[in-house]
Amino acid sequence: MTRASAGKHASEAPGAEKRAGKHCTHWIGGKPWTGAEPARRGDIYNPATGQVTGTVDFATAAEVDAAVNAAAAAFPAWRETSLVKRASVMFAFRELVRQHQAELAGLISAEHGKVASDAAGEVARGLEVVEFACGIPHLVKGAFSENVSTGVDAYSIRQPLGVVVGITPFNFPAMVPMWMFPIAIAAGNTFILKPSEKDPSASLRIAELLAEAGLPDGVFNVVHGGKEAVDALLIHPGVRAVSFVGSTPVARYVSEVGTAAGKRVQALGGAKNHMVVLPDADLDLAADAAVSAGFGSAGERCMAISVLVAVDPIGDELVAKIGERVAKLKVGPGDQPESEMGPLVTRAHRDKVASYLDAGVADGAVLAVDGRTHPVTGGAADGFWLGPSVLDQVRPAMSCYLDEIFGPVLSVVRTGSYEEALGVVNANPYGNGTAIFTNDGGAARKFTHEVEVGMVGINVPIPVPMAFYSFGGWKASLFGDTHVHGTEGVHFYTRGKAITSRWLDPSHGGVNLGFPVNQ
Numbered sequence: 001m002t003r004a005s006a007g008k009h010a011s012e013a014p015g016a017e018k019r020a021g022k023h024c025t026h027w028i029g030g031k032p033w034t035g036a037e038p039a040r041r042g043d044i045y046n047p048a049t050g051q052v053t054g055t056v057d058f059a060t061a062a063e064v065d066a067a068v069n070a071a072a073a074a075f076p077a078w079r080e081t082s083l084v085k086r087a088s089v090m091f092a093f094r095e096l097v098r099q100h101q102a103e104l105a106g107l108i109s110a111e112h113g114k115v116a117s118d119a120a121g122e123v124a125r126g127l128e129v130v131e132f133a134c135g136i137p138h139l140v141k142g143a144f145s146e147n148v149s150t151g152v153d154a155y156s157i158r159q160p161l162g163v164v165v166g167i168t169p170f171n172f173p174a175m176v177p178m179w180m181f182p183i184a185i186a187a188g189n190t191f192i193l194k195p196s197e198k199d200p201s202a203s204l205r206i207a208e209l210l211a212e213a214g215l216p217d218g219v220f221n222v223v224h225g226g227k228e229a230v231d232a233l234l235i236h237p238g239v240r241a242v243s244f245v246g247s248t249p250v251a252r253y254v255s256e257v258g259t260a261a262g263k264r265v266q267a268l269g270g271a272k273n274h275m276v277v278l279p280d281a282d283l284d285l286a287a288d289a290a291v292s293a294g295f296g297s298a299g300e301r302c303m304a305i306s307v308l309v310a311v312d313p314i315g316d317e318l319v320a321k322i323g324e325r326v327a328k329l330k331v332g333p334g335d336q337p338e339s340e341m342g343p344l345v346t347r348a349h350r351d352k353v354a355s356y357l358d359a360g361v362a363d364g365a366v367l368a369v370d371g372r373t374h375p376v377t378g379g380a381a382d383g384f385w386l387g388p389s390v391l392d393q394v395r396p397a398m399s400c401y402l403d404e405i406f407g408p409v410l411s412v413v414r415t416g417s418y419e420e421a422l423g424v425v426n427a428n429p430y431g432n433g434t435a436i437f438t439n440d441g442g443a444a445r446k447f448t449h450e451v452e453v454g455m456v457g458i459n460v461p462i463p464v465p466m467a468f469y470s471f472g473g474w475k476a477s478l479f480g481d482t483h484v485h486g487t488e489g490v491h492f493y494t495r496g497k498a499i500t501s502r503w504l505d506p507s508h509g510g511v512n513l514g515f516p517v518n519q
Ligand code: NAD
Pocket: 167, 168, 169, 170, 171, 172, 176, 194, 195, 196, 197, 225, 226, 227, 230, 231, 245, 246, 247, 248, 250, 251, 253, 268, 269, 270, 271, 301, 302, 404, 406, 432, 473, 477
C-alpha cells in the first residue's frame, strides 16, 4: 500500500508518470521488498470509477524464495518465544486494527468496491479471530495422564509446523487473511500471505500494523501476484502448509498440487447458497433477509444467498416483497455513506454476471427485477455497476443455477414441498452455507439434520460462524478435512506429539523385549 511501498519503485512503475498512483510491492523480512525489478506488474482499479489507481508487483519464484527464506529464518526464534509474549503481540495488534479500522475499510472499499460500512464489518469479523488467537496459551494446551503404567506418565503437546502460507480471494481482503494468520502466528508458525492481486493494499497495511505491534521481522510476509506466485509457493520445499480460499477450480488445483508436494492443505472453494423458505415463515423477515444476504457486498460473498427456494404457495408473495425492497436499494460508490451496494470488482466480472441474466431468460427463467436498469447514485459512468436482479422460475438445469455467479443476482426456485426443497439443496455440488426460514422448530431441526452443507442458519441468512467455531463448507466448497479458525484452525497450524515418560526409580525393572503393554 502507499506507505509501505511508496519507496523504491513508486515512480518506476510503467506508466506511473501518467497515473501517479499507489504502488504495492512485497513485504518480506519486515519491510517492503527492495530486490530486483518485477518482471510483471498488474493494475489496481477503483471499481467505482473504473480508473486505474495504482500498480502491484507480481512475484516470481525468486521473490517467493526470498519470502520463504525470511520466514524460515524467523521461525526458530519465534517458535521459542513464549506463548504469553506471542499472545501479547496479538493483543497489541488487535488494538492497532481497532484504531485503524476506518482506514482499512477505506483501502478495501477503494479497491474492492464494497461500501465502507461493509468493509468495516469485515475488519470487525476478522478481529474476532485475532481475539480468539489472543487465547493461544489455552488453545494449545495438551493433556497429561499420570501413571499410564506404574511410574510412567503420558502427555500430549501441539507444536507449530514452520513456514505456512495463506492464499486469499479478492472479496474479503482483510477478513479472510485474518481467518488464517492470527492463529498460525500465535501458534508459533511464520506466515506468507499471497493476497488477491485485485485489492492488495489492505494486506500491506496489516503487515505494517503487525510490525508496529511488535511482531519480529520475517514472521509475517506478503508476496503479491497470481498463478506464478501461487505455483512457486505450492511446490517450495520450505513451505509446510497451505490455507487457500477462492473459487472451486483453483481450490481443487491448490489442494492437488499442494498435497502432491507433501504440504498440509485446506482449500475452501466456491458456493451456491440456498435459502429455503417454508410456507409458515414470516415472509417480511424472509424478504428482508433474502435482500440483505443476496445483495450485500453486491453478492460477492462466499456466504451470499444466491438461490431462494420458495416452497408453495408463498413464491409469488415472497418475490413481490423482495421486488419492493430491491427497488429501494441505493447503489453507488462505496465511500458515500448513503450507498448500500457498490460496484462489482472488475469490468470483466460485471459483464460476466450480467450475461447470466440473458442466459437465464433464454433458458426460460423470468427476469422479475433487471439490475441493469437500476439507478446508480453518484457513480462515475465507467464504474463497474450492476444493480440487483431477481431471476424467478429458475430450474436446476439452467446455467444461472448451475454456475456460481458471484454477483447481485438472486435466483428463485419454486418447489412443491419441503422434501423437494431439501432435494434441490442436497443435489447441488456446493455445500458452503444454507438457511431455512420457518416458525416450525421441528422442521428447522429436521433440515439441519438432513442438509448436506457445512454451515446452516435458522432464520439467519448468513450463518458465518463466530471465531471460536470453525468456518468451512462441504462437497465442492472444501478440499481437505479441516475448516478454518476455531479449534480446527489451531489443529491445522499445529501438529501433535505424544510423550510417554518414565523417570527412573528403584523399581525400574531391567531388560524386557516384549511390546510395551500395561501390566
Ligand atoms: P480466485 O480463485 O480467482 O482467486 C483466489 C486466489 O487464487 C487469488 O489469490 C488468486 O491470485 C489465486 N489464483 C487465481 N487463479 C489462479 C490459478 N489459476 N492458479 C493459482 N492461483 C490462482 O477467487 P476470487 O475471484 O479472488 O474470489 C472469489 C471466489 O472465492 C468465489 O468463488 C468465492 O465463492 C470464493 N470464496 C470462498 C470462500 C469460502 O470460505 N469458501 C470465501 C471467500 C471467497
